[in-house]
Amino acid sequence: MPTTKTLREGSAQKRAAILTAARELFLADGFDRSSVDAVAARAEVSKRTVYDYFGDKRTLLRAVVDSVGDALVTTVRRTLDETLTDRTEAAGLEDALVAFSMRIATEMLGSAEYTTLQRLLRSDSGHLAQQDYNPMADTPDEAIAERFAVFADAGLLDVPDPRLAADQFLALTFGVALDRLGSANAARDTRVRPLVVEGVRTFLRAYRAGRGTGGAA
Structure with a gap:
């Protein structure tokens, strides 16, 4: 312990x-x-x-995983700032969400840091399981939720629960790619992009303001 x-x-x-x-x-x-x-x-x-x-050594392993994860979270936040800031018109929202997702799918999921994290989590020691740490959970979800709340205030999205919307956005984009392809690394697999694009469109059909859905069912 x-x-x-x-x-x-x-x-x-x-x-x-x-x-x-x-x-x-x-x-x-x-x-x-x-x-x-x-x-x-x-x-x-x-x-x-x-x-x-x-x-102890296990706590040290946890600290190593956390330090790599922190670098990935920084990438997510930087990408959010560079792709999803100052959006005031609905017309460009789909392109912006696709750009954000593809940056994550290449620059983060294709990065040396992410590869390092996966290797640590797949250690044959079993001291840290994959489900114990997910770099696209918690803090990144919260950062995305914060941005969706800003879009709601600007009248671009209808998101009664921004955190739920962020979870569903990640599931529709990266989650689908992981489930179908076993990876969401667009740098290695050209099949990722069409899945991400369709995921963004599905998300917007549910959450775009003025569509009368009020969020996903």
Whole structure:
């Protein structure tokens, strides 16, 4: 079980070095075959420092996964800002949502960070299962929901529950691609784009303001 001891915040530089060392070793050798001693040696810190900062090896794995996930969340937020900001006309909303989705499907789902995350989650150790961490859940959902609420205020969408609308948007776009193709990485599979486009159109048929639907059933 993860440690319950009080952990040190410590030096940001040492913390980053430990996370980098752990990520490299977990990917190269696997979680079970990577020792805390090896992590400490690679990070050039003491074994005691690793334990003081992270408590135990499983908590360190969780921290590595979270650090990679944070980078992915940053990508989502940046892409939202670059593709779905200052939209005031309904005419361009479909193109903007497709542009956002395709940026995510290439720049995020095709990124080295996402590949790293998937490899960590597929570790044969079983210490972290895929369902324990989803980079397209929680914080990204909330960020998308916030943007949909802005669109509702501007009269572009009718979303009584923005978080539900965000969940359904992700299910209709990336969820369909994952279910049918096993991947939503548009950089590797040209079949992703048509599914994403149709998902956006289906979403808008349910949520576009003035359609009289009031949201998805």
